[in-house]
Amino acid sequence: MPSSDAAATEPALVAASFGRQFYVRSPTGAWAERVAVTRGKRTDVCVGDEVEVRLIGPDQAVIESLCARRTTLQRSDRWRSKLLAANVDQAGVVIAGDPPFSEPLLMRMLMAIETAGVEAALIVNKCDLGEATRAIAPRLAVYRALGYPVFEIAAGARPAAARAALRDWLAGRTTLLIGQSGMGKSTLVNTLVPDADLRTQAISAALSSGRHTTTFSRMFDLPAAIAADARIIDTPGFQSFGLAHLSESQRMHAMRDFVPLFGRCRFNNCRHRDEPGCAIRLAVERGDVDALRHRLYVRIDDDAD
Ligand SMILES: Nc1nc2c(ncn2[C@@H]2O[C@H](COP(=O)(O)OP(=O)(O)O)[C@@H](O)[C@H]2O)c(=O)[nH]1
Ligand SMILES: [Mg+2]
Ligand SMILES: [Zn+2]
Structure with a gap:
């Protein structure tokens, strides 16, 4: 050549x-x-x-x-791994009270995000729906206590306030939005990128020769007036989030509430279920580790066997 x-x-x-x-x-x-x-x-x-x-x-x-990637986010089942995005700095998991978000799915997404070395935050949307939002408040408190930033917004109902709440977090970074469908990811992207719909249609038309579909992820630059030097990626919603690409140790280390207790179980190959002298289960019994997260962790671990 x-x-x-x-x-x-x-x-x-x-x-x-x-x-x-x-x-x-x-x-x-x-x-x-x-x-x-x-x-x-x-x-x-x-x-x-x-x-x-x-x-x-x-x-x-x-x-x-x-080019070499700084970060890689993926989900996978036993047969196939799917790349979600490369080079993102942070991910916002978009959840809402209505329809109620799935906490197992939230935990799976957090495991994938943390293992990828990407910073995670929870974006709680539809906070204009008072009753539904109050119903999930105790769960949000658990994640806040674990150190996750938790933004409470109403992207559709109060867009200006949503932009103000997220501006500093978005600035200077590439952010991936993920979550179940119906939580409001695309609504949020539309409040941050005024021409997102038009551009999506243009991309959709170009990529699928006219067949309109929004089942693909896409990245937009945010206007500087909304956040400086920021990019956002909208993704299609998932109903499942496989973690076959993670080891048991990686899943365990993504449990922020477990990490300080590692090394204190009686058996060093403890899987933190019903082993005698399991420091994590004892912490659950004392109320120091959230019981639901422990139960869901065991279920995720079972699915991986
Ligand atoms: N009540 C309420 N509904 C919202 C809000 N934001 C989005 N929605 C609605 O939630 C539904 C799903 O939104 P969409 O952005 O398509 O969710 P996605 O599947 O996560 O992209 C739509 O009917 C939106 O109108 C909000 O702030 N308040
Ligand atoms: Mg969408
Ligand atoms: Zn244990």
Whole structure:
């Protein structure tokens, strides 16, 4: 290959992925956003990836190489692992009182996020629904006590207040929003990125040749007036979140309430169920470790066997 060709690649950011097609943009805005494909059958590229592309004409590109990732978030079952996003700094798990959020799902997402070395926060949406929000308040207190930032907002009902509450947390970072469907992720993205819907439609049309779908993740820059130097990634909702890519030790270490007690169980291979002298179960009995989180941990551990 002539060396002039090798020099003709451009740095790009993957703003969306859909099957084997990607939507890429220039980090400096030097060229127009466009659809890209990978060479061969490579599919291990995801939203947030930094890549080198070769531009073809005014609206196409080929992804030539993938840059090293700072972080990788994924979910997986026994057969397949799915990349959710690369290079995110932090993740906001969006939950709400109505419909009631699933705490097992929340715990699974937190395990994946923490193991990936990504900072996690809880974004509690629909706080205008007083009764439903009061019903989950005791659970929010548990996560606050564990040190997670907990933002209480109403993205749809009180958008300006939601922007003000999240501004400092979003500034200077790339944030992934994840959660069950119906919690309000897309509503939140729309309050932060005024033209998000239009841009989603444009990406959707370009990627799926007209078939409108929003079942893909996509990344937007936030307007500077809303948060400086910030990017946000909206994801489709999940009904399950597999952790086959995590070891038992990784799952255990993501339990912030367990960590200070490690090494105090009678048996050093303790699985913190009904073993005699289990320091974690004793802490549950004393009320020092939340009983529901312990019970859900055991269930997640059972599912992984
Ligand atoms: N009451 C209330 N409903 C909201 C709020 N934000 C979003 N919703 C509603 O929640 C539903 C799901 O929102 P959506 O953004 O599509 O959720 P996603 O599936 O997580 O992306 C929609 O009917 C929204 O109108 C809010 O602040 N208050
Ligand atoms: Mg959505
Ligand atoms: Zn134990």
